Every structure is written in structure tokens, then in C-alpha cells.
Amino acid sequence: METATVASPSAFRRALIEWWQSEGVLWVFVFKALLSVFVALWLAYRLELPQPSTVIATVFIVLQRQSGDVLAKSFYRIIGTMVGLTVTVTLIALFNQERVLFLLFLSVWLGFCVAGSARFRDFRGYACVLAGYTAVMIGVPATLQPDNAFMNALWRVIEIVVGILCAGLVSGLILPLTSSSNMRATQYNRFRDFIGFAMDGLNGKLDLTQVEQINARFAALAVGLENLRSASAFEDPRIRLRQGRLARLNNEFMVLSTRFHALHRLLQRLQDDNEEDVLEALQPCLDEAVLILEPLRGHLLVDAEAAQQAERLDSSKQELMQRIRLARQQLAIKLPDEAQSLDFDTAAELLFRFADDLHGYLLTQASLISTHHEREQWKDNFTPRSNGLAAVISGMRCALLVLLISSFWIATAWSSGSTAVLTVGLVSGLISMTSRPGPFATQILIGAFGSGAVGFFLYFWVYPVIDGFAILFCVLGPVLAFGAFLLVRPVTAGYGVGWLVWFCILSLPVDLTQYDPSHFLNEWIASLIAIGAAAVAASFILPPNRPWLWRGLEQDLRMRLVFAVTAKLKGLVAGFESSTRDLLNQAYIQAAGHPDMQRHLMHWMFAVLEVGHAVIELRQEQAALPREPWYAKSMEWRACVRIMEQALVDLFMQVDEDNRQRALIAVEQAIEAVRNTPEPRPPQFDTSPLRRVLSHLHFIRTSLLDPHSPLAKTSSVVIESASLATAT
Structure with a gap:
């Protein structure tokens, strides 16, 4: 007779903990998203806000797994909203009678904001996105009703603040998962x-x-x-201290x-x-x-x-x-x-x-x-770094799209043109912070199409036969839960954004709902056209995951060595280390799917870190030298070190064999000059500054002689081969 196997309580507890740390976290996010939406939507209806969709869209845009991320995004969203409001009111005051000029300057502002979001890629970038989107959200309707522009702007700010408060309170009070x-x-x-x-x-x-x-x-x-x-x-106030x-x-x-x-x-x-x-x-x-x-x-x-x-x-x-x-x-x-x-x-x-x-x-x-400690006195900051050309291209691409759709709107008197302009501005901002904007925009397009189809069914077959907020939320709950489940997973986040945001924009009922199928379809089609245009532009107008950006990131990495040689010593180590790793992280993401290019860029980071760190420590060593004649700036070895630093700058700015040989000769001369300098100290690296200088110089020489270093190879060969593979 077989005996049934019964799981021990400890095994069940371990399995429960593992589920909680993996899938459980996702379902907690879905639950908190629904609760936040429930509270926010109830308040929006209770306060009779003109656009409850703005409140709910804000909840989904702000909501994150960790409460600290929610609060940080909320803070920067408010800043971005206020900046966008200020710019919009200014443009309305200047061009309230001239829609063409208004849309022209609005597209320029939106392109500037998108470039900022691509440049910073953190919470500051998120503020840039919101500054641009708020300007579009308030400014585009203002072109149709300039007399109500100021009141509409105030309503949008109130709706955004209500969404932020609901998301922050639920995230911080209900099953909080702290960033700290x-x-x-x-x-x-x-x-x-x-x-x-x-x-x-x-x-x-x-x-x-x-x-x-x-x-x-x-x-x-x-x-x-x-x-x-x-x-x-x-x-967490303890973290602030x-x-x-x-x-x-x-x-x-x-x-x-x-x-x-x-x-x-x-x-x-x-x-x-x-x-x-x-x-x-x-x-x-x-x-x-x-x-x-x-x-x-x-x-x-x-x-x-x-x-x-x-x-x-x-x-x-x-x-x-x-x-x-x-x-x-x-x-x-x-x-x-x-x-x-x-x-x-x-x-x-x-x-x-x-x-x-x-x-x-x-x-x-x-x-x-x-709580307090002397090591808290740390003034150096993490210095993020990104490719400036990529940020400018993102901004120009967005501005061009807004101009084209605005021109089409004006030329054809398209009834849903304002929705198309608003949508393309929002999508351009959202995809500017991703490494693969084309595929992400395509996911948004698919999500928006699916949510529009579901929304059309609910809007004209379900909403008319239900009554009361509780029943309404029972209807909306499964739809929003599905979108939140897509949103929380990185591989399906784009689908979740498209599903949730455009369901809120198109299919959420207002206090006085008008059942107009033609208007719904026009708005839906306009949104899909705008999202599709953004996806096409991001995929074909200088997309970031291509050799032009890889070359730019390689150049940026090499310029970190120039930074190590020429920048001021104060804060140099932190700035050099953080910016180099930030560039490598971007390069590794942008070159995903191209392992040869990832390896090539990784080797450049190694070369930059090796030589750059040695150069920085060499500079620090010289700055701390005692005032003794064999350490004077007029000494031959000091002059040789300066010549070597310039040779390294020339090499990393223009990588070729001639510059590498010149750098090697300069390093050899510096080593020889240091060896020939008398120093009345014990020849140990903890007592002799010249002993330490000699070690830094020798390490630089070994890096330049390394046959596996990209300095010993032609950089363009690797990138051109990757370009050919991409084209193929």
C-alpha cells in the first residue's frame, strides 16, 4: 500500500516565500493599481472633474512597484506639469489668434522636452516628458477654445494632482514595498x-x-x-540623512x-x-x-x-x-x-x-x-552621461512629427486632428526614454488597438445598461487589471501602456456621457494613426540601435579619457567612474542582439577605465607632492608626464597605430625620466612618491602594449562589420 507524500510546513513556507518574491509582487501591484484607480475614479466623479480620464491615466503613469519610485515620479510629474502649464499659458497669450505659429512653437517646445528626456533618462527625464505633454494636452484644445484655455489648464492640474495623491497614498499605505x-x-x-x-x-x-x-x-x-x-x-528620512x-x-x-x-x-x-x-x-x-x-x-x-x-x-x-x-x-x-x-x-x-x-x-x-557620521561629508555626485546627438535626433524627430500632423490637421480640417497631435506628442515622449523606441511604440499601437475594441463594446453595449459606481467598477476592473498585469512585466510594458492609457482616454465615461459611435471611431482611428506614425518614425528615422549610435557611444567612451586628463581634480574620480559606466550601460542596451558590438564597446570601457584611472591617480599623486626640489614642476620627469598625457589625448581622440606608437614613446620617456630622478626616500611605494608614479606609468604602458586592447585594433572595422550584419 502506497503512502501519500505530505509536504512539510517548512517546505510550504519556502514555496510561499518564493512565490511572494516573484509572482506575488506582480499581483500585489495589480491589486494596488485597481485600488488606486477605484479611489481616484470615485473622487473624480464626486468632484465632478471634467476629464476623469486624465486622473486615471495619471495613476497608471505614476504607479510603480516601490513606493519611493511613486513619490519621486509624482514629485517630478508635478514639476513637469507646472513648467508645461507656464509655457502653454505664455504661448496662448502670444499666439491665441494664430494657430499656425502656436503649433510651430509648441512643436519646438515638445521636441526640446523629448530631447531632455532622452538626455537624462531618469526622473528628470520624466519631468521633461511631462513638461512637453502637459503643454500639448492644454495647448491643443486651447487652439479650438482660446477663451477657456486658462480654466482648462487649471482643471488639468487639479486632475493630475488628484491622480498623484491617490497613487502615492495607496502605494505608501497598502502593502508597501519600499525603494530603500x-x-x-x-x-x-x-x-x-x-x-x-x-x-x-x-x-x-x-x-x-x-x-x-x-x-x-x-x-x-x-x-x-x-x-x-x-x-x-x-x-525614508533615514535615507535622507x-x-x-x-x-x-x-x-x-x-x-x-x-x-x-x-x-x-x-x-x-x-x-x-x-x-x-x-x-x-x-x-x-x-x-x-x-x-x-x-x-x-x-x-x-x-x-x-x-x-x-x-x-x-x-x-x-x-x-x-x-x-x-x-x-x-x-x-x-x-x-x-x-x-x-x-x-x-x-x-x-x-x-x-x-x-x-x-x-x-x-x-x-x-x-x-x-545617524550622523563624518563620512557623510561627501560632495561628489554621480554624473550621468548620454550621447548628445541621439538626444537631439529624438527631439527633432518628435518636433517633425508634430509639425506634419498639425499641418495635415490644418490643411484638411480634420475633426480629430487635435487628438492625433496630442497622441503623437505623448507617444514620442514615452518612447524617448526607452532603448528600442520603434518596437516599444509598436507595442503601444497594439495595446491601444485592443483597448479601443474592448472600449467600443463597453461604451455602446454595457455602459447604457448599468447604473451606479460599484457596478461600473466591476465592469472596468477586469479590463484595467489585465492592462496592469501587462504593464508590470518589462517584456509587455508597451502593450500595457497602450491598453491602459488609451482605454482611459477613449473609453472612460464622464459625468455626462454622450453615446456617439462616429465620434468614438474618429478619435480611435486618429490615435492609432498618430501612434503608428510615431512607430514608423522611430523605426526608420535614425533609430538608436544602429551603427551611427554605436560609433557615437564609442566616441563618448574614448572622450572620457580626455576628461580624465583635462578636467579639474575636484570630483574627478566620481565623475569619471560614473559617466563611463553610464555610457557602457547605454551602449550595452543599445547594442542588444549584436554580441560582437557589445564586446567591442565593453573592451573600450576596459581600456578607458584602465588608462583613465591610472592617469587620474598620477595627477592626484603630483598634486600631493611635497615641496621638495626633485618634485618641482620644472623637473624633467614632470614635463615628460605632461607630454605623455597629451599623447594619450591624441591617441584616444584619433585611434591609429602612429598615435599609439607616439604615446608609447612618451610613456617610455616619462618612465626613464622618473628613474633618472634622485629621490632621498626609501624605495617603497608607501614611502616614495616617485615609486608610485613609476607604477602608474608602467601600468599605462602595459595597457598600450596589450594586443587584446581595442587601442591595438582598428575600431571602424568592428563597427563596419556590425553595420553590414545589421543591413543583412
């Missing part, structure tokens, strides 16, 4: 994964594909955590990962060059570093434990330093070759700096326990 908790969990997981990554690298267990994939993920997390930090400040330390923590992680990458690449080059003696001398030091990392592996290090680990690491650094000095003495006896000694010194210094950076990261994390 998500941020901290992401930080802990990122550090745990990095420790495992670093230990595998020190043990020689990483291949190039793993390095590329993990670095791409770390770049995306750096950008995402900065957005989470900004959103968390809106919901720690904003400086959280920004510092993110920056220190970027520096830490850059340091490890430089160390790992140098070890790989030593292996490729068969420098067995140097690697053998380094091995005890690497083993000591692995022992330092071992207690941190596979462990989510919370703030309370970070102080203990920082104290342990402080003493471990001294042991590491002793091992480095002992290994250097043994290598000098065995191999007095100066070139091999320089290889060892550079790798050993990178290893010790890696341990020191790790110690600083742990100290900052430990300081988060305190």
Missing part, C-alpha cells in the same frame, strides 16, 4: 557577488566572457542604485571594481608574456589576499558586521604589506632584472591598493549604522 529596502538588498547582493568574482579572479578561474558579463551587470547596478538612492530619499554616505558607497564600489579589473588584467598580461618568475613571487601575496576575502564570500554583509570586517582588514593589510616586501626582496635576489621588478612592483601596488579600497568601502558601509 530594495536598494539595501541590491547593495548587499552586489558586494557578495563581487567578492566571489574577485576570489575567482585571484585564483585564475575567470574567463573573458565571465568578466565581460559581470562587469556589464555591475555597470547597470551602479546606475540603478543611484536612481534607487534618489527615489528612497522621498520615502545618509545620502552622502550612500553616494560615497556607490562610488567606492566603482573604484574597487576598477582596481580589481586593473589588477586582474595585469596578471593576465604577465601570464600571456610567460613571466613565471614574477607570478611565482606574487603568489604568496595573492594567497594572502584570498585569505582576506574568504570570510566575506557568499555572505550578505550587513552594516553591523561591516565594522568588524573593516577592523580585521586593517590588520590584514599590514600582513599583506610585509608579504609584499619579503617577496620583493626574494625576487631582487633571484632576478635583479629591472623590468621584471617593475612588473612585480606595479602588480603588488595594485593588490595593496585593492585591499585599501576594500577597507574604505567597509568603513563607509559600517558608518551607515550611525
